[in-house]
Amino acid sequence: MNDQTLTPEERAANLKGMGCARKRVEDVRFTQGKGNYVDDIKLDGMLFGDFVRSPYAHARVVSVNKEAALALPGVVAVLTAEDLAPLGLHWMPTLAGDKQMVLADGKVLFQGQEVAYVVAEDRYIAADAVELVEVEYEELPVLTDPFEALKSDVVLREDLEGQTEGAHGPRKHHNHIFTWEQGDKDATEAVLAEADVVAEEMVYYHRTHPCPLETCGCVASMDKVTGKLTLYGTFQAPHAIRTVVSLISGIAEHNIRVISPDIGGGFGNKVGAYAGYVCSVVASIVTGKPVKWVEDRMENLMTTAFARDYWMQGKIAATKDGKITGLWCHTTADHGGFDACADPTKFPAGFMNICTGSYDIPTAYLAVDGVYTNKAPGGVAYRCSFRVTEAAYFIERMIEVLAIKLNMDAAELRRINFIKADQFPYQSALGWEYDSGDYHTAWDKALKAVDYEGLRAEQAQRIEDFKAGKTRKLLGIGLTHFTEIVGAGPVKNCDILGLGMFDSCEIRIHPTGSAIARLGTISQGQGHATTFAQIIASEIGLPADDITLEEGDTDTAPYGLGTYGSRSTPVAGAATAMAARKIRAKAQMIAAYLLEVHDDDVEWDVDRFAVKGAPERFKTMKDIAFAAYNQAIPGLEPGLEAVSYYDPPNMTYPFGAYICVMEIDVDTGEWEVRQFYALDDCGTRINPMIIEGQVHGGVTEALAIAMGQEIAYDDMGNVKTGTLMDFFLPTAWETPNYTTDHTVTPSPHHPIGAKGVGESPNVGGVPAFSNAVHDAFKPFGLVQSHMPHDHWRIWKIASGLGMHG
Ligand code: CDP
Numbered sequence: 001m002n003d004q005t006l007t008p009e010e011r012a013a014n015l016k017g018m019g020c021a022r023k024r025v026e027d028v029r030f031t032q033g034k035g036n037y038v039d040d041i042k043l044d045g046m047l048f049g050d051f052v053r054s055p056y057a058h059a060r061v062v063s064v065n066k067e068a069a070l071a072l073p074g075v076v077a078v079l080t081a082e083d084l085a086p087l088g089l090h091w092m093p094t095l096a097g098d099k100q101m102v103l104a105d106g107k108v109l110f111q112g113q114e115v116a117y118v119v120a121e122d123r124y125i126a127a128d129a130v131e132l133v134e135v136e137y138e139e140l141p142v143l144t145d146p147f148e149a150l151k152s153d154v155v156l157r158e159d160l161e162g163q164t165e166g167a168h169g170p171r172k173h174h175n176h177i178f179t180w181e182q183g184d185k186d187a188t189e190a191v192l193a194e195a196d197v198v199a200e201e202m203v204y205y206h207r208t209h210p211c212p213l214e215t216c217g218c219v220a221s222m223d224k225v226t227g228k229l230t231l232y233g234t235f236q237a238p239h240a241i242r243t244v245v246s247l248i249s250g251i252a253e254h255n256i257r258v259i260s261p262d263i264g265g266g267f268g269n270k271v272g273a274y275a276g277y278v279c280s281v282v283a284s285i286v287t288g289k290p291v292k293w294v295e296d297r298m299e300n301l302m303t304t305a306f307a308r309d310y311w312m313q314g315k316i317a318a319t320k321d322g323k324i325t326g327l328w329c330h331t332t333a334d335h336g337g338f339d340a341c342a343d344p345t346k347f348p349a350g351f352m353n354i355c356t357g358s359y360d361i362p363t364a365y366l367a368v369d370g371v372y373t374n375k376a377p378g379g380v381a382y383r384c385s386f387r388v389t390e391a392a393y394f395i396e397r398m399i400e401v402l403a404i405k406l407n408m409d410a411a412e413l414r415r416i417n418f419i420k421a422d423q424f425p426y427q428s429a430l431g432w433e434y435d436s437g438d439y440h441t442a443w444d445k446a447l448k449a450v451d452y453e454g455l456r457a458e459q460a461q462r463i464e465d466f467k468a469g470k471t472r473k474l475l476g477i478g479l480t481h482f483t484e485i486v487g488a489g490p491v492k493n494c495d496i497l498g499l500g501m502f503d504s505c506e507i508r509i510h511p512t513g514s515a516i517a518r519l520g521t522i523s524q525g526q527g528h529a530t531t532f533a534q535i536i537a538s539e540i541g542l543p544a545d546d547i548t549l550e551e552g553d554t555d556t557a558p559y560g561l562g563t564y565g566s567r568s569t570p571v572a573g574a575a576t577a578m579a580a581r582k583i584r585a586k587a588q589m590i591a592a593y594l595l596e597v598h599d600d601d602v603e604w605d606v607d608r609f610a611v612k613g614a615p616e617r618f619k620t621m622k623d624i625a626f627a628a629y630n631q632a633i634p635g636l637e638p639g640l641e642a643v644s645y646y647d648p649p650n651m652t653y654p655f656g657a658y659i660c661v662m663e664i665d666v667d668t669g670e671w672e673v674r675q676f677y678a679l680d681d682c683g684t685r686i687n688p689m690i691i692e693g694q695v696h697g698g699v700t701e702a703l704a705i706a707m708g709q710e711i712a713y714d715d716m717g718n719v720k721t722g723t724l725m726d727f728f729l730p731t732a733w734e735t736p737n738y739t740t741d742h743t744v745t746p747s748p749h750h751p752i753g754a755k756g757v758g759e760s761p762n763v764g765g766v767p768a769f770s771n772a773v774h775d776a777f778k779p780f781g782l783v784q785s786h787m788p789h790d791h792w793r794i795w796k797i798a799s800g801l802g803m804h805g
Pocket residue numbers: 526527528531532563564565566567568569570682683684685686687688690691694754755756757758759
């Protein structure tokens with residue numbers, strides 16, 4: 001069949017546009033081992049860097065002796081803070097308005113902190129030389145508990161001593177960073193004082209780590225002839241890195257080219273700037289040779305950006321029939337030795353003020369205190385928009401605690417308090433305008449899908465059997481309804497280091513009707529090359545298979561703020577649609593000229609413009625593309641390309657209903673996920689198969705976090721979980737089956753109605769798993785217990801409840 005005889009539906013299907021479960025185009029490369037990662041980059045004469053790191057969590061650096069290391073054949077240089085100081089590079093700015101030592105300057109503040117950088121002819125010599133650098137330390141008292149840190153006389157940040165103002169306002173103590181307040185404190189306290197019922201609990205979301213399979217790394221290559229620095233790296237925001245490198249090194253921005261090649265997972269870990277990048281650039285400038293630095297697993301886990309570590313004290317007020325009247329939260333945020341959190345500038349605790357969740361809570365107050373401790377810096381959004389997973393965990397635990405206090409079914413308590421569909425756009429008490437949602441429909445669909453009533457009946461029988469000594473296994477039903485906030489963001493209130501958080505897409509149509517699109521984002525496994533081509537295919541009627549997508553090269557891609565916080569689809573996806581629409585608008589003029597009618601007399605039909613009322617007279621996008629390059633159309637420039645820099649008017653608010661059914665053995669603390677149901681609403685769905693993959697991956701990371709994954713410290717500040725023997729990373733063995741489902745509530749302000757999805761499963765998954773554990777023990781008196789719920793901690797719950805006889 002040719003184009004003339006295909007129906008519009010058949011022509012649309014041939015495009016593989018939005019809604020199509022198109023196979024990932026990236027996978028041909030990845031499944032054949034043909035990916036091109038940082039460690040695959042090999043340049044002539046390349047040198048290798050490695051760090052001398054502190055074994056102590058808090059110590060004065062008395063001396064560093066490089067002599068033995070420099071004497072080792074093959075060692076080219078050993079850099080210390082003294083070498084970087086004349087260049088002003090011994091400290092670097094953090095994303096949170098603080099500064100951080102690149103190499104230890106007088107003291108160290110966390111175990112694993114970078115003390116010296118060894119450069120050698122190969123990776124093994126560098127590692128050997130690290131052992132030969134002699135560092136004399138004088139141990140100092142260690143503070144790993146943020147509550148203790150706020151009371152202690154020990155000054156962690158001596159460089160800030162006497163400084164009563166920080167980047168985010170007044171500091172109350174020498175180990176205090178900031179206080180961030182949102183909402184109405186007095187009104188919330190008045191509501192709490194008058195409420196029928198108030199539930200109060202401390203909810204701790206422990207310290208964990210994104211742990212991407214590929215660790216962080218870079219190759220810096222300074223070409224002394226052209227004066228151009230090329231920096232390859234595992235960067236989630238290549239343009240922002242280029243600007244930061246230019247600002248701190250003084251190299252003009254046009255002389256810096258940043259390239260993010262294939263990235264093996266980021267999950268927030270690769271947003272920030274690390275000492276390895278700065279040292280590699282300096283080493284390349286000094287030696288005139290390319291320098292590669294790639295972390296090992298322990299370095300990644302112990303020193304690069306952690307996530308969470310929020311102590312959230314909550315109070316929730318309600319009427320006796322369950323209508324929530326107020327929410328109060330005070331969070332103590334452990335930021336480690338430097339405040340290097342990756343949040344938009346005006347949000348030092350990220351979007352934690354989404355903590356009213358999916359509920360219509362009229363009055364609320366949130367305060368967050370940031371604190372320095374002797375732990376690694378970071379505070380990234382590990383597969384969540386900025387601090388949203390903390391917020392969702394907090395509210396979903398508080399709902400469960402309130403349900404216990406009210407003696408009410410937690411599913412019903414949620415239903416009573418959901419924001420109703422006709423309340424959108426909804427103004428939350430803590431300052432957000434939720435764009436769209438239909439929570440009741442999603443909730444009812446989820447409860448029905450798992451046969452919620454049947455499960456509760458089974459659970460009641462199980463409790464009886466347990467009490468009668470017929471079983472030692474409990475059944476937990478973990479409920480969650482979450483609301484995400486993704487797509488940072490409107491430039492008016494979201495920036496990082498002063499760079500507005502817009503994003504961009506440039507599309508060029510070639511004469512023969514194929515195209516290349518370049519974006520300011522960078523995929524780390526999310527499949528952008530597949531899905532963004534689908535948006536273009538639907539918008540301009542060229543097959544997705546004929547569209548190449550390119551990201552991550554600052555010399556070719558338009559400026560953008562990168563990929564994290566599920567912002568790619570809400571922001572760069574919108575830019576893609578808008579650029580495509582500019583192309584279609586020009587194509588309409590060309591089509592009208594070719595068809596010899598007025599512009600207004602042609603109409604769009606899947607992949608062509610046809611004359612209104614005469615559909616047999618048309619020009620396809622392919623015809624139009626060719627004409628754009630070979631016909632001199634009066635008043636029009638040749639060519640067919642467009643660029644869009646998109647500043648979103650609002651965030652998007654994806655949501656979901658997750659239910660976990662878990663069996664728990666009270667004698668061993670072992671758990672088994674019997675069923676996991678995940679309903680996501682991310683508005684218009686671009687690629688259902690990729691969405692499903694995103695949900696599977698995100699729920700698996702949530703399983704890890706809730707059930708075992710943590711960065712744990714002892715009292716000396718030693719990291720106890722610095723290897724994958726101790727840090728729980730689920731394999732296929734531990735990963736349960738998931739059932740995915742969806743509803744579709746488009747975003748009213750996004751050009752194609754899409755919301756982000758990549759991080760929803762982590763945001764919704766963690767409370768679902770944790771609530772299942774709590775729910776299993778609830779009939780025996782458990783109210784609150786801290787994650788991660790590993791076997792030992794579960795055994796301890798059972799023991800504490802007197803279940804071991
Ligand atoms: O920013 P990031 O790519 O991590 O997250 P995202 O914007 O949520 O997108 C993750 C993947 O899911 C991308 O390939 C998206 O295009 C795809 N997606 C989709 O197919 N439909 C949506 N409504 C949202 C995302």
